[in-house]
Amino acid sequence: MRRLAIALAAVAAGLMLQAGPAGAHHSFAVFFDQEKIVTQSGTVKDFQFSNPHGVLTFVVAKGGKEETWKAETNAPVILRRLGWSPDILKPGDKVTVEGWPARDGSNYLRLRRAFRADGSPVGLPIGAVDQK
Amino acid sequence: MRLSVLKLAAAALLAAVAVAHAAPSHPDLSGYWELMRTIPQPDPELMAKVAPDTALLMDTGATEFPRGEYGGLKLRPEALKQAQAWKPQDDMSLSKVCAPPSIVYAMQGPFPLRIDQGTELMVIRLEYYDMARVVFLDGRGHLPADAPDSKVGDSVGRWDGNILVVDTTHLEPATITNNGLFHSNRIHVIERFKLSADGRTLYATQEFEDPQTLENRGVRFLAWEKREGRYIYPYDCDPSYALNYGKPGQ
Numbered sequence: 489m490r491r492l493a494i495a496l497a498a499v500a501a502g503l504m505l506q507a508g509p510a511g512a513h514h515s516f517a518v519f520f521d522q523e524k525i526v527t528q529s530g531t532v533k534d535f536q537f538s539n540p541h542g543v544l545t546f547v548v549a550k551g552g553k554e555e556t557w558k559a560e561t562n563a564p565v566i567l568r569r570l571g572w573s574p575d576i577l578k579p580g581d582k583v584t585v586e587g588w589p590a591r592d593g594s595n596y597l598r599l600r601r602a603f604r605a606d607g608s609p610v611g612l613p614i615g616a617v618d619q620k
Numbered sequence: 621m622r623l624s625v626l627k628l629a630a631a632a633l634l635a636a637v638a639v640a641h642a643a644p645s646h647p648d649l650s651g652y653w654e655l656m657r658t659i660p661q662p663d664p665e666l667m668a669k670v671a672p673d674t675a676l677l678m679d680t681g682a683t684e685f686p687r688g689e690y691g692g693l694k695l696r697p698e699a700l701k702q703a704q705a706w707k708p709q710d711d712m713s714l715s716k717v718c719a720p721p722s723i724v725y726a727m728q729g730p731f732p733l734r735i736d737q738g739t740e741l742m743v744i745r746l747e748y749y750d751m752a753r754v755v756f757l758d759g760r761g762h763l764p765a766d767a768p769d770s771k772v773g774d775s776v777g778r779w780d781g782n783i784l785v786v787d788t789t790h791l792e793p794a795t796i797t798n799n800g801l802f803h804s805n806r807i808h809v810i811e812r813f814k815l816s817a818d819g820r821t822l823y824a825t826q827e828f829e830d831p832q833t834l835e836n837r838g839v840r841f842l843a844w845e846k847r848e849g850r851y852i853y854p855y856d857c858d859p860s861y862a863l864n865y866g867k868p869g870q
Contacts, residue, residue: 517686518708518799538858558864565747565853
């Protein structure tokens with residue numbers, strides 16, 4: 489009975505947890521707001537493909553001005569199994585990025601998925617890693 | 621003379637075969653394993669071996685506790701004070717961003733591992749931070765108390781039927797839940813590994829106690845799927861990532 493109580497309490501607690509995307513080094517729940525999704529479209533300036541996280545830097549045109557955004561990816565070791573590579577995104581590429589915004593309100597997000605100008609996805613979506 | 625040598629060789633061969641048959645055969649945990657995205661219900665046989673009053677942490681894999689949530693672990697006052705004072709941004713520095721966690725956090729992460737099992741020892745390679753564990757299976761004891769600590773610690777294993785029990789000490793202080801709770805070097809970890817009947821799933825419990833930090837014990841239940849034709853990638857952590865962090869527009 490005691491073990492059952494532990495299990496039920498744990499399941500209940502689990503329902504209250506914040507499940508972030510795979511591959512977090514730092515705490516996803518602490519740094520990003522998983523209740524929100526933001527989408528930004530722009531031009532790739534730089535793509536850093538190294539662990540613990542890749543970082544995509546892109547420029548977004550807004551009202552005649554340019555904003556620089558950064559999108560942090562899953563660990564590249566995981567992305568490689570999803571078809572990503574260091575040169576999958578190059579400077580000048582048009583890209584639309586969807587992700588979870590930083591809690592501090594900065595132009596920084598955690599990448600959920602990305603698309604090219606023609607709408608095709610960049611790599612496989614997170615979660616497709618389970619293909620057998 | 622030559623006949624005698626042949627007879628001796630044949631006798632030795634027969635003796636070796638007899639010993640091999642007499643030796644207990646253990647499950648072979650070798651292979652490439654990926655943590656299951658959806659962890660199944662904890663294995664009853666493994667959970668029955670967990671000590672009483674142990675909190676089952678449900679943050680395995682991609683799931684993470686928010687700040688202030690420790691999954692049922694009861695923190696001692698000093699550990700709680702430290703967790704409350706923790707500033708996550710401080711971890712995002714060149715000197716800290718590539719510091720690996722200990723096996724307490726690393727084993728439950730959503731990264732694959734590779735096991736190569738021998739009779740005297742087992743090697744567990746974790747993709748996460750290029751960590752490599754050696755588990756001695758030859759009956760030796762732990763290192764002396766004054767031996768250095770590390771993030772993988774000192775692991776010795778023994779078989780309890782079809783369950784491999786791995787006992788680990790000598791761990792350097794590191795995070796438990798990635799939200800400000802750190803274990804001390806007094807932590808003691810017991811892992812139990814069990815192969816599914818079809819050999820395709822590896823189940824484990826990782827149970828730990830740390831009298832310096834925690835008033836109770838904690839355990840995580842883990843499950844990995846065997847995948848063929850896949851490999852561990854080098855992690856090669858790049859600390860320059862810390863320069864990007866939280867600095868958009870630069």
